[in-house]
Amino acid sequence: MTAGQPQPQPEYPPRYPTGLGTSDAATISLLGQNLAEDLMGKVGFGELAFWLATQRRPTAGEVRLFETVLVALADHGFTPTAIAARMTLYSAPESVQGALAAGLLGGGSRFLGVTEDTGRFLAEVLAAVNAAGEPLPATEAEWDALAREALTERKAAKQLVPGLGHPVHKEGDPRTPVIIRIAHEEGVHGPHLALFEAVGRTAPDVLGRALPLNGAGVCGAALADLGLPLELLRGFALLARTAGLLGHLAEELRRPIAPDVYRSVDRNAHYVPGAAP
Template sequence: MTNGQPQYPTGLGTSDATTIRLLGHDLAEELMGQVGFGELAFWLAAQRRPNAGEVRLFETVLVALADHGFTPTAIAARLTLLSAPESVQGAMAAGLLGGGSRFLGVTEDTGRFLAEVIAEAGDAARAATDAEWDALARKALAERKAAKRLVPGLGHPVHKERDPRTAVIVRIAREEGAYGPHLALFEAMGRMAPEVLGRALPLNGAGVCGAALADLRLPPELLRGFALLARAAGLLGHLAEELRRPIAADIYHAVDRNAQYVPEDTL
């Protein structure tokens, strides 16, 4: 406390009568028109300014996660706009609140899983060769299999053979010198899956996004937040399209008119 008043420290933004400061810089004079939104989002979360290569990989991840069509989150946003057309914020929030373990959560789950495996391996995960990554992946996969737990980021409900996003993210990470232990371990998981799990499973693009974000040294506990940041753009696109070419009423009517009452004791 200062002079008897409580203090609430922040290193993000502040303002006075004539200026706005963000991250220690003059917003109008030093940031606006000079810093892209992706760079700023990274900077705000990481509290360090990313270099150009990190920005390119980070924005590649955001693009990869922005929209996947009529997912439950997009449908929820459209139906909420139908119900409350005066509340764009409510529709956006409805879609974002649906970002969980089945949709969008795989980015965080994969990043956390890889970080835990690497932390447990300690020195064995430093400057490892492909063979050493394979051995580490084999061990982690076997442990998951024995515990009857799914491996985050392996497999995709639509892209059964390969997720088209995966190779692009890995390539850009390598080009920008941002390919690190999380991506190396995750690629090894894909190589070892047939041997340990008995079948080949593609690296889920959202999972690769989690590995790439972890290699950018972003906190594992924030990884879902970056997926939500990306999906916000997609949801806004769905709401804009809903205003131009509405389909939410058709979805509502299709469910409502085909609802079948089933007595509880027959379920």
């Protein structure tokens, strides 16, 4: 554009593009569908969540595996996230949203975040293979060789391998074989799960101890095989855990434990002089 030419005027009112939802006086549109006529009563929540995140409608097999992951991650008992939600509801009974948020904010490297960490770890190993111009492994032995190399590098760098071990399920996480089986049944078992299984087979030799593949890790591998964005894997874990936290809050209303937890900690606190800075 040369000097003296009129400058383009900004559009008014401004337009903000979205591929998700819009509405007018008579209709609500979601993902290009009529919400009331095309989606309500016809599309399950898991399918819709997948569709919203990927902008493509999943196949029946993808929905089954995705919802299996959501169920696997929904609740795991009195985890710190569940306790935080219950304690927040006790402190602020008028704020269910605050209690849910308190539980979700605790989703990190020890709880729930393992799903994303494992997916990223596996994706990085596979990306390195692609970057080198090499084909992905075709046999179990080749997968084992790739896993052994990745584990050796992590060990040398003194980095933890995400997805290994569990504080409760020392001999094996019961969720892991179910997710792998369903992925095979639905034809959506891909390279991330194949590599993760190889990690489980080779870890004892490389790391010197047997650590089971945990449920959060296998969920991350499955979600990555479904083509879901790595940046959102923790979000899907939090989506699943929201249902579990809501269950904890409902139970807290029926049969509260938060007052007892509070009193137990408060009455048993004792002063210990701190070290000087």
